[in-house]
Amino acid sequence: MHIVAALFVDDFSMRQVEGPSTRLDLKGVYFSQVAPQPLPCTLSPHLVVLIYRPAESKGDGVLQVVFHPPGVAPDVSSGLSSGATTEGTPPMAQHASPFTVEPGKFTYRLVRAELPITEFGQVIAHSRIDNGPWLAVPLTILPPVATS
Helix, strand or coil: CEEEEEEEECEEEEEEECCCEEEEEEECCECEEECCCCCCEEECCEEEEEEECCCCCCCEEEEEEEEECCCCCECCCCCHHHCCECCCCCCCEEEEEEEECCCCCEEEEEEECCEEECCCEEEEEEEEECCCCCEEEEEEEECCCCCC
8 A cells, every 4th residue: 555645735525426436625735834823832734645555455554644843754663653753853743543445445544633833844744554655745834924
């Protein structure tokens, strides 16, 4: 199995069309977000991860997502359960979600993180299935917009 895409979204829905076929409606895809207030604050972005299973692969797995600042990579030797990263920095947030998917089909996982933000800049969401390769998705946190 492998991750087809991982995106931050405002809204996500599914609908059936003729075939039978399924459509995924991704609304408000973003890679930056304005902080709701001065720092420190907490953000709760939604990351949708799309997963594909080829017919010949096993049908169950665990999606792992680890959020941390740039330059800090997840610890691939000990996995998500340790909560550590390669530089000994604990993750800002982490998530693990088991899933099952039929041969030749897709599934998705919607991950909502509670991120403690203490400085503006990027947060990286690293995602992987089981012990597979990590996929990095950056999210840039911007200062609040001044109102006049």
